[in-house]
Amino acid sequence: xxxxxxxxxxxxxxxxxxxxxxxxxxxxxxxxxxxxxxxxxxxxxxxxxxxxxxxxxxxxxxxxxxxxxxxxxxxxxxxxxxxxxxxxxxxxxxxxxxxxxxxxxxxxxxxxxxxxxxxxxxxxxxxxxxxxxxxxxxxxxxxxxxxxxxxxxxxxxxxxxxxxxxxxxxxxxxxxxxxxxxxxxxxxxxxxxxxxxxxxxxxxxxxxxxxxxxxxxxxxxxxxxxxxxxxxxxxxxxxxxxxxxxxxxxxxxxxxxxxx
Amino acid sequence: xxxxxxxxxxxxxxxxxxxxxxxxxxxxxxxxxxxxxxxxxxxxxxxxxxxxxxxxxxxxxxxxxxxxxxxxxxxxxxxxxxxxxxxxxxxxxxxxxxxxxxxxxxxxxxxxxxxxxxxxxxxxxxxxxxxxxxxxxxxxxxxxxxxxxxxxxxxxxxxxxxxxxxxxxxxxxxxxxxxxxxxxxxxxxxxxxxxxxxxxxxxxxxxxxxxxxxxxxxxxxxxxxxxxxxxxxxxxxxxxxxxxxxxxxxxxxxxxxxxxxxxxxx
Numbered sequence: 238x239x240x241x242x243x244x245x246x247x248x249x250x251x252x253x254x255x256x257x258x259x260x261x262x263x264x265x266x267x268x269x270x271x272x273x274x275x276x277x278x279x280x281x282x283x284x285x286x287x288x289x290x291x292x293x294x295x296x297x298x299x300x301x302x303x304x305x306x307x308x309x310x311x312x313x314x315x316x317x318x319x320x321x322x323x324x325x326x327x328x329x330x331x332x333x334x335x336x337x338x339x340x341x342x343x344x345x346x347x348x349x350x351x352x353x354x355x356x357x358x359x360x361x362x363x364x365x366x367x368x369x370x371x372x373x374x375x376x377x378x379x380x381x382x383x384x385x386x387x388x389x390x391x392x393x394x395x396x397x398x399x400x401x402x403x404x405x406x407x408x409x410x411x412x413x414x415x416x417x418x419x420x421x422x423x424x425x426x427x428x429x430x431x432x433x434x435x436x437x438x439x440x441x442x443x444x445x446x447x448x449x450x451x452x453x454x455x456x457x458x459x460x461x462x463x464x465x466x467x468x469x470x471x472x473x474x475x476x477x478x479x480x481x482x483x484x485x486x487x488x489x490x491x492x493x494x495x496x497x
Numbered sequence: 498x499x500x501x502x503x504x505x506x507x508x509x510x511x512x513x514x515x516x517x518x519x520x521x522x523x524x525x526x527x528x529x530x531x532x533x534x535x536x537x538x539x540x541x542x543x544x545x546x547x548x549x550x551x552x553x554x555x556x557x558x559x560x561x562x563x564x565x566x567x568x569x570x571x572x573x574x575x576x577x578x579x580x581x582x583x584x585x586x587x588x589x590x591x592x593x594x595x596x597x598x599x600x601x602x603x604x605x606x607x608x609x610x611x612x613x614x615x616x617x618x619x620x621x622x623x624x625x626x627x628x629x630x631x632x633x634x635x636x637x638x639x640x641x642x643x644x645x646x647x648x649x650x651x652x653x654x655x656x657x658x659x660x661x662x663x664x665x666x667x668x669x670x671x672x673x674x675x676x677x678x679x680x681x682x683x684x685x686x687x688x689x690x691x692x693x694x695x696x697x698x699x700x701x702x703x704x705x706x707x708x709x710x711x712x713x714x715x716x717x718x719x720x721x722x723x724x725x726x727x728x729x730x731x732x733x734x735x736x737x738x739x740x741x742x743x744x745x746x747x748x749x750x751x752x753x754x755x756x757x758x759x760x761x762x763x
Contacts, residue, residue: 247670270677341667362624363666372666403625403634403665404602407507414530 242485245304248340273304318356320484326351340367365433385458391424502748505565508601581747587613599716627696650686650721658688
């Protein structure tokens with residue numbers, strides 16, 4: 238039977254389709270202002286279209302992410318940490334600590350063999366999240382996906398101290414006015430971001446390997462800054478953005494196997 | 498005797514000039530990117546308003562305050578904005594013992610004694626939630642002016658909208674979603690104001706309120722927040738006639754005191 242995992246985030250909605258342990262298709266859609274359920278429905282249609290599965294009607298759907306309770310066509314919902322632990326076990330089995338950095342939350346999960354043993358979530362504040370970098374991108378007028386690469390060319394160490402994303406905006410503007418180089422400012426921004434994530438990792442206790450997942454995992458600037466801070470390499474997978482949705486699909490599969 | 502206070506805040510720069518014990522002039526401009534230049538501009542403009550031949554040399558003593566106080570090139574001394582606010586408020590309302598200073602970038606709750614000496618304070622300057630910046634973002638997201646925000650927020654239609662996010666960045670998205678769902682502008686604004694009050698209240702609670710109570714800083718001009726806070730605290734708030742100049746006034750009063758006590762640099 239077809240199983241569907243939906244990860245409804247504040248900025249992106251992710252869908253993964255699976256059948257008998259195999260990933261059939263994936264879809265990622267920007268969460269618009271139309272409501273979580275509508276976006277998830279659109280993303281599911283895209284994923285179904287990819288796999289030419291639109292005719293198949295019998296499926297089990299599990300939702301996760303901050304909008305999980307709003308997906309009204311889902312059969313059930315599953316906690317983010319459980320989904321992450323399951324998916325990481327499938328994709329990156331050597332990993333024991335997962336840091337999930339999305340647009341609007343950061344979640345650190347400690348896991349062993351697909352089971353989440355502890356988790357620390359932060360979704361009250363934009364500091365440390367993708368929303369922070371989105372602000373930085375709009376102030377500097379640099380596309381979001383270029384920020385990380387530019388930061389790596391930095392030669393001078395600058396501190397960006399503001400914890401709050403809103404205050405960082407003014408701090409960055411005054412750094413630009415004082416003729417600091419963009420790459421140095423960006424490096425400072427990433428170093429600051431890594432520092433905000435550090436307490437969360439310490440709280441759950443670091444155990445190797447450490448993986449970075451979520452929408453922000455692709456950002457080379459952030460990854461480098463975290464690696465520098467921790468002093469060792471971080472594991473990551475190219476499709477880290479859909480990892481939560483994959484976990485939800487695995488949950489769905491487990492339910493189907495257990496006869497729901 | 499002429500003394501002056503200059504308050505370089507994150508959003509506005511203010512000057513108050515005292516001739517003996519009376520306010521001779523007060524002036525406010527927006528803080529530009531170059532804080533040092535801003536300090537010259539606001540001071541020169543204020544002096545020209547008094548007499549077009551005046552320069553900083555005509556002032557006997559200048560005290561700078563606010564977060565940009567260290568870059569003011571012509572000040573004789575700097576004093577923290579907390580002490581200046583207590584002193585400035587005391588000038589208008591001598592009985593005030595608790596002050597809430599809500600600025601563009603931070604929020605402070607201050608206790609002071611009968612001589613306007615600060616006895617305790619609690620501040621939030623780490624997070625934009627509960628500051629003027631939060632209001633600015635909300636107003637610009639909804640395309641209205643800051644001046645209209647307060648009065649409109651009091652004309653609630655269905656009830657205050659629920660802005661569930663604490664963070665100013667995420668609240669902006671809440672506001673957009675509410676707008677999309679068809680919530681009335683006034684109800685969203687009421688939600689914004691209630692959110693701010695909810696964030697400020699713990700600061701005051703922690704400090705402990707003693708009457709009289711006064712609100713200063715730019716946000717004190719917002720009737721939507723002031724009236725909700727008064728209701729929640731069950732106490733009337735005094736507002737200085739131009740709450741943005743309170744810090745600069747306090748600085749000018751300190752300048753007068755320093756001059757009279759012979760505390761001079763030159």
